[in-house]
Amino acid sequence: MLTRRALALAPLAAAMPARAGEPRLVVAGGGIAEILCALGARAQIAGVDSTVLFPTALRRLPQIGYLRSLSAEGVLSLRPDLLVAAHEAGPPEVLDQLERAGVRMVRVGRIHDPVSLVAAIRMVAAALDRSAEGERLAAALTADFAALARFAADPPQRPRVVFVLAIGGGAPQAAGRETAADAMLGLAGAENVVADYRGYRPVSAESLLAASPEAVVTTSHTVAALGGVEGIAAIPALAVLPAVRRRRIVALDSLYLLGFGPRTAHAARDLAAALHEAGRVPALPHRAWLDDVA
Template sequence: MKRIPIFLFFSVAVLSVSCSRFHNTANNTTAARYVVISPIYNEIIWALGAQEQVVGIDLSTTYPPDVKKVQTVGYHRALSAEGILSLHPTAVIHDNNIGPPQVVQQLQQLNIPMKTFSSKNDSFDGTKALIREVGSYFHKEVRAEELCKTLDSQREASLEKVKQYTDHPRVAVIHYGRASNVYLVVGKGGGGDGGGVSQMIELAGGQMAVENNGMQRMESPEIIAQANPDVILLTDFAYDRLGGSIDQIKALPGVAPSNAARNNRIYRIEENVLNYFGPRSGENIAKVAAIIHQK
C-alpha cells in the first residue's frame, strides 16, 4: 500500500474546507455565519430570534439595542472587503443597497454566497411578506406568523389613537447622508433610506411639506423655506451630529424662517421608527403621531 505524502493530504484538506466555506448553500444553517447588511433585515432577524447566526452588521443597523454587541463592517455604501472577510462569513445577506461596486464584485469573485430577499417592505403587506420570507429562510415560520399578527393588531390600535388628533401638520424630514456627508430633505414617495417616511407621516395624521420625490440635498434654502413646514423632524444621526442644538439646526439652509422654527417645533426621531417599515411599524405610527402633533 502506497503512503500518501502528508503535505498532499494537508493540501487536499485545506482545499476541501475552503471550497465548502465558499460554496455552501446560502441557507444551510448548520454552521451558518451571516454578515447582514440591512437595518430592516437585521430587525426582522432579531425579532424572529435567529440572531445567533449573525456575525456582522452594517453601521446603519441600530435596532434592537442588542445589535451593538455584533461586529460592524462599516456603512452599507462604503464597505470594505477585508472587514467582511475577517468574519469568515458563509453568506452575505443584503438588500441591494450596498457598495462600493468594486467591493461587491470582489466578494462575488471569491464565490461568497450573496442573498437578497425578493419581498419589499414598501407597505404593510409587503413587510408581512418579507417577514414570512425571512422566517422561512431561517426556519422560523411560526414566529414569523406571530410577528405578522402583532403588526396588524398594533397598526389598528395606532390608527384608532391617531383619530384623536384634529390637526394635519405639514412635516419636513431632514436626514443625514453618511455616504456623501450632506444633509438631505426627504420628499414624498421614493425608495431607499427614506422609503417609508411619507407613508408613516400620513398614517400618523400629518402631511409631507416637501412634495418632491425622494431625497434631495439641502443646498438651497428655498427647499425648506418654500415648503414652510409646521414641524421639522431630524433623524437621530442628523440631530445628534449637531449636538441637539436647536440654534445649529435653525442655521441649516431655509430652516430659520419656517413656522416650525418660529414655534420651536423641531424634534428628533429615530431613523428605525420613521424611515422604513418593519415589525414595529404598527406601534410606530402612534409614536410618530405623538411627536408631530405635540405643540
C-alpha cells in the same frame, strides 16, 4: 480577487461555530438585523455592517464595512452560512465577488411600507427555516399597523410637516416622495409639504416658507451634530420658519425612525404622538423586539 489576508483569517472565523444545526449569519442592514433578532436568530449573527445599531450589543460584533461599501474580506473572514443583505447593500461588484466565492445570500427587497416589511419578514424567516416565527411576527406587526392606520385615515387634523437632514455646511436636505421619511409621515397621519420631487434635495428658505410647514421632523443624529435644537434653529433656511421659531421640532433616533424594521409601527406611533395631541393617538402593545436587552 481575494487577498491572502482574507484566506488566512477564514480558519480562525471557522473556529467560532454558530449554534448547532443553525446557519451562521452575517447581516448588512440595520432593519434586517432587527428582523433577525425579532425572529429569535440573534445568537446566530456572527458579523454586521456599520448600520446595525440595535440591539446595541450587536455593535460589538465583527464589522464588514458600511452597507453600501461592504468589504468582501470582512464577510469571507467570518465564513457565514448565509449573508442577509438589505436592498441598498453593495457595491454590486463586491456582492458578485462573494457569490463567486460561494457565499449563500439572501437579498431583501426594498422595504418602504408595511406590506413590503411583512413580505421581507416572511422571506427572511423562510430562508432561516423559521416560518412559524415569521408568521407570528408578521401577524403582530399587521395588527399594530392596522391600529395606526385607523387613526391616520381620519386624524383630528393632518399637520403639514417637512422632514430635513442637515448635511455639511450647505442648505438642509428635505425628504420628498418615495423616501422612508415620506412614508413615516404618512403612517403618522401627517402631510409631507414636499411633494414636487422624489428623494432628498437641498431646499431654500423661500421654498420652505412657501410650503409653510407646521412642524419640522429630523433625526436625533442631525440635532446632535448641530449642537442641539438651537443648532437647527440657527440654519438660515430653517430659522425663518414660524414652526422653528416656536420650536416645533421633532427628533427621533435615525434607525428607529427610518430603518423600517420591526419597530417601525411604534416609531410611527411615537412620531404621531409628537405631531398630534398625544392623548388622541392609540397606544400600541409592548413588543419584545422593542427592548434593547444585552
